Amino acid sequence: xxxxxxxxxxxxxxxxxxxxxxxxxxxxxxxxxxxxxxxxxxxxxxxxxxxxxxxxxxxxxxxxxxxxxxxxxxxxxxxxxxxxxxxxxxxxxxxxxxxxxxxxxxxxxxxxxxxxxxxxxxxxxxxxxxxxxxxxxxxxxxxxxxxxxxxxxxxxxxxxxxxxxxxxxxxxxxxxxxxxxxxxxxxxxxxxxxxxxxxxxxxxxxxxxxxxxxxxxxxxxxxxxxxxxxxxxxxxxxxxxxxxxxxxxxxxxxxxxxxxxxxxxxxxxxxxxxxxxxxxxxxxxxxxxxxxxxxxxxxxxxxxxxxxxxxxxxxxxxxxxxxxxxxxxxxxxxxxxxxxxxxxxxxxxxxxxxxxxxxxxxxxxxxxxxxxxxxxxxxxxxxxxxxxxxxxxxxxxxxxxxxxxxxxxxxxxxxxxxxxxxxxxxxxxxxxxxxxxxxxxxxxxxxxxxxxx
Amino acid sequence: xxxxxxxxxxxxxxxxxxxxxxxxxxxxxxxxxxxxxxxxxxxxxxxxxxxxxxxxxxxxxxxxxxxxxxxxxxxxxxxxxxxxxxxxxxxxxxxxxxxxxxxxxxxxxxxxxxxxxxxxxxxxxxxxxxxxxxxxxxxxxxxxxxxxxxxxxxxxxxxxxxxxxxxxxxxxxxxxxxxxxxxxxxxxxxxxxxxxxxxxxxxxxxxxxxxxxxxxxxxxxxxxxxxxxxxxxxxxxxxxxxxxxxxxxxxxxxxxxxxxxxxxxxxxxxxxxxxxxxxxxxxxxxxxxxxxxxxxxxxxxxxxxxxxxxxxxxxxxxxxxxxxxxxxxxxxxxxxxxxxxxxxxxxxxxxxxxxxxxxxxxxxxxxxxxxxxxxxxxxxxxxxxxxxxxxx
Numbered sequence: 001x002x003x004x005x006x007x008x009x010x011x012x013x014x015x016x017x018x019x020x021x022x023x024x025x026x027x028x029x030x031x032x033x034x035x036x037x038x039x040x041x042x043x044x045x046x047x048x049x050x051x052x053x054x055x056x057x058x059x060x061x062x063x064x065x066x067x068x069x070x071x072x073x074x075x076x077x078x079x080x081x082x083x084x085x086x087x088x089x090x091x092x093x094x095x096x097x098x099x100x101x102x103x104x105x106x107x108x109x110x111x112x113x114x115x116x117x118x119x120x121x122x123x124x125x126x127x128x129x130x131x132x133x134x135x136x137x138x139x140x141x142x143x144x145x146x147x148x149x150x151x152x153x154x155x156x157x158x159x160x161x162x163x164x165x166x167x168x169x170x171x172x173x174x175x176x177x178x179x180x181x182x183x184x185x186x187x188x189x190x191x192x193x194x195x196x197x198x199x200x201x202x203x204x205x206x207x208x209x210x211x212x213x214x215x216x217x218x219x220x221x222x223x224x225x226x227x228x229x230x231x232x233x234x235x236x237x238x239x240x241x242x243x244x245x246x247x248x249x250x251x252x253x254x255x256x257x258x259x260x261x262x263x264x265x266x267x268x269x270x271x272x273x274x275x276x277x278x279x280x281x282x283x284x285x286x287x288x289x290x291x292x293x294x295x296x297x298x299x300x301x302x303x304x305x306x307x308x309x310x311x312x313x314x315x316x317x318x319x320x321x322x323x324x325x326x327x328x329x330x331x332x333x334x335x336x337x338x339x340x341x342x343x344x345x346x347x348x349x350x351x352x353x354x355x356x357x358x359x360x361x362x363x364x365x366x367x368x369x370x371x372x373x374x375x376x377x378x379x380x381x382x383x384x385x386x387x388x389x390x391x392x393x394x395x396x397x398x399x400x401x402x403x404x405x406x407x408x409x410x411x412x413x414x415x416x417x418x419x420x421x422x423x424x425x426x427x428x429x430x431x432x433x434x435x436x437x438x439x440x441x442x443x444x445x446x447x448x449x450x451x452x453x
Numbered sequence: 454x455x456x457x458x459x460x461x462x463x464x465x466x467x468x469x470x471x472x473x474x475x476x477x478x479x480x481x482x483x484x485x486x487x488x489x490x491x492x493x494x495x496x497x498x499x500x501x502x503x504x505x506x507x508x509x510x511x512x513x514x515x516x517x518x519x520x521x522x523x524x525x526x527x528x529x530x531x532x533x534x535x536x537x538x539x540x541x542x543x544x545x546x547x548x549x550x551x552x553x554x555x556x557x558x559x560x561x562x563x564x565x566x567x568x569x570x571x572x573x574x575x576x577x578x579x580x581x582x583x584x585x586x587x588x589x590x591x592x593x594x595x596x597x598x599x600x601x602x603x604x605x606x607x608x609x610x611x612x613x614x615x616x617x618x619x620x621x622x623x624x625x626x627x628x629x630x631x632x633x634x635x636x637x638x639x640x641x642x643x644x645x646x647x648x649x650x651x652x653x654x655x656x657x658x659x660x661x662x663x664x665x666x667x668x669x670x671x672x673x674x675x676x677x678x679x680x681x682x683x684x685x686x687x688x689x690x691x692x693x694x695x696x697x698x699x700x701x702x703x704x705x706x707x708x709x710x711x712x713x714x715x716x717x718x719x720x721x722x723x724x725x726x727x728x729x730x731x732x733x734x735x736x737x738x739x740x741x742x743x744x745x746x747x748x749x750x751x752x753x754x755x756x757x758x759x760x761x762x763x764x765x766x767x768x769x770x771x772x773x774x775x776x777x778x779x780x781x782x783x784x785x786x787x788x789x790x791x792x793x794x795x796x797x798x799x800x801x802x803x804x805x806x807x808x809x810x811x812x813x814x815x816x817x818x819x820x821x822x823x824x825x826x827x828x829x830x831x832x833x834x835x836x837x838x839x840x841x842x843x844x845x
Contacts, residue, residue, distance in 0.1 A: 245565055319648075319832035324560045324759070325804060326833050327649050328750055328771050331622055331761045332562055333570055335648045354573060354631030356648040356832065361634075 077160065080171060083178050084153045090185055091146045097446055098143055098192065107136045142188060146181065153177045190262075193438040197376060199265025202236075202300035204366065205256040209246065210273065212291025214282040217250030220293040222426060223274060224254045227267070229428025236260035242352040249282065255352065257300060264299040268373075269437040270430075271297045272399030279405045288405060294396065298369045306368040308383060315367075316340040319356065337363045344386045346370055400433070402426075415440040522628025522638045526603040528580035534598045536606050537579075544571050544613045551617060559759045561620065570616070570623040577627045578603050620760035630679070635688075637679045637712050642704035644770035646681035649831040650746050653799050654685035656829060656840055657742060660797045661690065667797060669693045670741020675729050675784065676700055678770060680709030680722070682744055687721045694741070696722045699732040702769055729780070730787040740791045746801040747780035749773040777803050778810065785815060789822040794845020798823075805836040812839060 110133040113119065120126050156174040160166060194200070205227055209220035224240070231238035242255040258267065273292050280289040320336040336351035337359040348370060350363035371383045380386050402422060403409045410425045410433075411418035417436040419425065425433075520526070548567035555561030562570070580601045604612070615621040624630040624645045629638050632646045633654060639645050661668040668690060674683035676699065683698035690696070698713070700706050706726045713722045725732035729747075733740065750771045755763055762771065773779050781800055788798055802808050808828040815826050826841035 245568070317832075326831060326835055327647055327801065327803060327837060328644070328746075328748070329754070329762065329803075330560065330759060331624075331645060331647070331766070332566060333573070333623055334566055355633055355635075356651050357633040358631065 077166065077171065080175055080178070081157050084150070084157050084174065087178050087181055087185075088150045088154060091150045091181075094185060094188065095143050095147065097443065098139070099446065099449070100140070100143055102449075103136055103140050103143075107133070107140060110136060142184075146185065146188075149177050149181045153181070189439075193442050194262055194265035196265060196268075198299035198301065198369075198373060199268070200262055201264045202257065202259040203264040203267050204298045204300050204369070205258060205267060205270070206253065206296040206298075207251070207256070208253045208294045208296075209251065210292035210294055212289065214246060214248045214250065215276075215280040215289050216291035216293060217246030217248075217252060218282065219250070219274075219276045219291045220252070220254065221246075221250040222276075223293050223295065224251065224256060226426050226428055226430070227256055227258075227270070230267075230430045231256070231258045231260075231263070231428075233428050234260065234263070234266070236263050242350070244351070253349075259300065264297070266434050266438075268297045268299075269434060269441065270295050270399075272397045275398055275401050277401065277403045277405065292398075296370075298366060298373060301365070301369045301372070303365060306365055306372070308368045308372060310341065310364075310368065310371070310383065314342050315364075316342055317360065320351075335359050339363045339367050341367060341371060341383075343384075344371070344374070346374065346386075412437065519640055520628075522640075523574075523577040523603050524627065524629060524636070525638070528601040528603050530602045530605045531599050532602050532606050534595075534600055537600055537602070540606050540609050540613075541571070541575070543610070547613065547617050555620070555760070559757070559763075561759045561761060567617070571613070573623070574609075574612070574627055577629070578609065620764060622761040622765050625765060632681050633685055635681070635684060635712075635716070637681055637684070638708060638715070639679050640704075640708065641765065642702065642767050643708045644678040644705075644746075644766055646679055647746075649833075649837055650682065650801060651685070652829070652831055653682055653744050653746065653801060653838065654689060656799050656838065657686050657744065657797070658689050660742070661694075664795075665693075666795070667694075667741045670793075670796070671736060671739055672696045672742040672744070673733060673736075673740050673791070674698045675743065675745040676747050676770070676780075677709050677724070678705050678746075680712040680724070682746065683709070683722050683724075684712060684716055684718060686742075686744070687718045688716070690721070694721075697725055697733065697736070698722055699725045699727055699729070701726070701728045702767065704767075705770075729783060730791060733791050737790055738793055740793060741796045743784075743788055743792055743796070743798045744800070745784055747773065747784060749777045749781060749801070749803040749807060751775060751777035751803070773803070778807060781807065781811060782814065785811060785819065789819065789843065792843035794843055796843045797840070798843070799829075799838055799840045801838055802836075808836040808839050815839075815841065 110129060113129055114126075114133060119129070153174040156170050160171065207220050207224050207227075209217040212219065224243075228238050228240065237259040239257045239259075240254055241257050242253070244252040244254070246252050273294050275290060275292050277288065277290050279286050280291075283289050316339070318338045318340075320334070320338070324330045333354070334351060335353075335356040336349060337356065338347065338349045339360075340347045346367065348363050348366040350359045350366060353359040353362055371386065374386050375381070375383055378386055399414055400410065400412050402425070403411075404422060408420045408422045409418055410420075410422050412433055415433075415436045417433055419432065421429070545568060548571060549564050551562075551564050551567060553563045556563045580603065612626050616623060616626050622645060624639050625641055628640060629636050630645050631637075632648070633651050637646060657672075672683075672686050672690070672694060674680075674686065674696060677683050678700060680698055683696045687694075687696045698709055700709060703726065706724055710724045713719055713724060748769065748771050750758070750773055752772050752775055754777075755768065755772055757763070758771075773781065781802060784800060792798065800811070802811065805828075812826050812828060815823050821844055823841045824844050826839065828836045829838040829840055831837035
């Protein structure tokens with residue numbers, strides 16, 4: 001039974017330190033106590049049992065098992081079986097989409113490279129290769145662990161069905177495996193989906209009211225609130241750093257900083273044009289109106305990671321200063337700075353800082369972050385290679401419709417995901433949209449990779 | 454052309470008189486005898502009817518004292534979120550009631566700018582400002598959360614009233630102005646540094662990046678006010694060079710000295726009291742760079758200025774005489790004797806007309822003194838600065 005030894009990578013460290021090295025045993029002889037000790041069992045019911053196991057003899061264990069065994073009624077078994085089936089399908093999916101064969105090819109290539117005679121000539125390069133090698137190995141190991149674990153659970157389910165007896169220990173074993181497996185699969189998916197170079201960073205979200213007058217400005221304000229609420233739900237630190245009010249209602253533009261791990265990775269897919277259809281409260285006749293607002297998302301990059309030099313002549317810097325003769329004649333506190341990167345026409349603005357120079361510095365770092373992201377998206381190795389025409393088309397793409405009237409529907413035009421619970425969405429319940437989009441983006445990247453091979 | 458005390462200087466006194474006793478108490482009294490005399494005279498004027506003449510000025514006991522800038526005060530007050538929000542929404546509606554009326558009457562701030570100022574006021578007043586915290590407290594229906602603050606709520610009401618009703622400049626309300634990467638303390642009696650003037654430091658930066666000799670030399674900022682330009686230059690000089698900052702106004706001398714100390718630049722910047730070039734006696738022909746933002750507004754324009762400027766900022770720092778050129782011309786005439794060969798100068802002006810006049814004046818009235826005389830624009834595209842080099 002090779003499968004048994006493969007249990008180990010899955011155990012948390014404190015458990016494996018307690019357990020003696022596993023010996024190969026026939027499956028049927030598996031003793032519940034051993035299995036229980038190996039499992040990191042998080043639910044409180046399991047934990048109490050587990051702690052008994054670790055500290056007391058097997059007699060006491062069997063007593064507690066008997067006392068609890070009525071818990072395992074038939075429906076528990078059936079629901080467990082369903083969970084195991086679902087996990088099995090999920091493992092298959094992930095193994096397929098992760099491109100196992102491709103990974104094995106990569107591994108072989110890297111190993112050839114690492115065994116080359118001149119491998120250590122370039123130390124930095126060698127380090128990189130070794131890191132990549134470890135990464136690929138870890139990933140392959142993880143993928144095979146998933147398979148082993150789900151097979152363990154399947155075997156237990158099968159045995160229980162065939163033998164028509166319910167060994168409570170075994171069933172708990174399977175439940176524990178599935179629980180941990182699902183967590184590991186979540187983690188794996190997340191790291192796969194959020195593997196972009198800036199995904200771990202915080203985010204800067206800029207919202208600009210588009211066509212539609214006051215209605216659009218109100219819509220921009222609604223979006224701002226939606227993202228603030230979303231950020232608070234994720235326990236991110238959110239800060240509205242700039243807000244330019246509309247004349248009658250709403251906002252012309254706003255900038256929101258979201259600090260926290262993976263904030264950018266999650267929210268970057270919100271970039272694009274958001275369209276609202278409703279009976280506008282700003283429309284005297286109460287007619288149905290369509291308005292738009294643009295959302296831009298950039299990573300909040302630490303200054304030292306912005307080691308990009310942009311030639312001065314590529315920058316068009318303009319400052320807004322309200323009328324008059326300027327200089328000593330005027331005392332106004334706003335010192336907005338707007339910078340355009342001439343080759344790409346990418347533009348950023350910064351108004352929230354209290355001095356001209358600070359606004360300029362911040363605008364410049366925002367511009368760099370934006371250009372880095374665009375370069376990454378276009379797979380350009382340098383800012384110079386960015387195709388400006390593509391930026392405009394892509395960043396302005398309409399991504400989602402919010403219909404308040406005549407029916408209620410929020411629909412993402414990229415993924416097709418939709419919900420009629422529009423009020424929850426406006427309250428920041430964006431996770432389903434974000435997750436669906438991340439998966440969609442991942443599968444698009446995968447198929448692009450496959451097509452490229 | 455009289456570079457010393459002009460009538461406008463005397464007129465400017467009443468508005469700053471009450472602020473003479475200062476929060477910069479640990480600084481020594483100004484060295485010039487006449488300054489002390491003026492101070493004593495003013496104190497007598499204020500206090501004679503109330504009490505015996507107070508002790509010499511600049512001692513801790515001289516009333517009324519100017520409170521320190523908000524952001525430097527200890528957060529010793531506490532207030533509930535509810536009280537703070539009540540003040541905030543009162544202040545916001547007061548700002549909203551302004552609409553564009555200030556803008557229409559004298560190009561003053563509109564509601565939008567006032568709301569921005571309000572946010573910054575909150576930033577300076579609250580210890581570890583986090584506006585989302587307030588909204589969360591409201592959302593949780595927990596208005597009794599305590600916030601620590603650098604001013605009590607009553608003072609905040611008073612300050613915002615002054616802002617809107619008296620048009621007292623925001624920077625005097627909070628006691629500071631963010632300028633370049635600096636936070637400069639300011640108060641009545643000292644010109645609030647303008648964003649346009651930030652460019653003078655950039656102009657100097659360009660010059661010293663090409664000429665190490667200038668970087669290592671002696672720089673002078675004449676009419677330094679809050680010390681903005683002098684501190685900006687001292688910072689870009691880095692380990693090299695030094696700066697003399699001069700001003701005629703004792704208040705400016707105190708404020709500039711305070712700011713210099715706050716950035717620990719006492720070793721690098723010497724603050725000297727006196728009119729324009731007078732305090733440079735002893736360094737004639739040795740100055741590597743001379744910069745100034747002198748008063749340049751024509752006297753006739755003063756009455757029509759934005760209320761924040763015309764009613765509250767020191768006329769001494771604004772009024773440049775009939776054409777606004779009195780002090781600029783005085784500086785041009787005197788600069789040549791101070792500057793060493795190859796040295797640099799930059800002056801801020803009221804705009805294109807003054808720029809052109811100065812360039813023409815230097816070329817035709819002071820032939821051979823300067824070379825490469827040019828104008829430079831501010832960020833709004835207005836020709837604002839005259840720059841050049843001393844021949845040699």
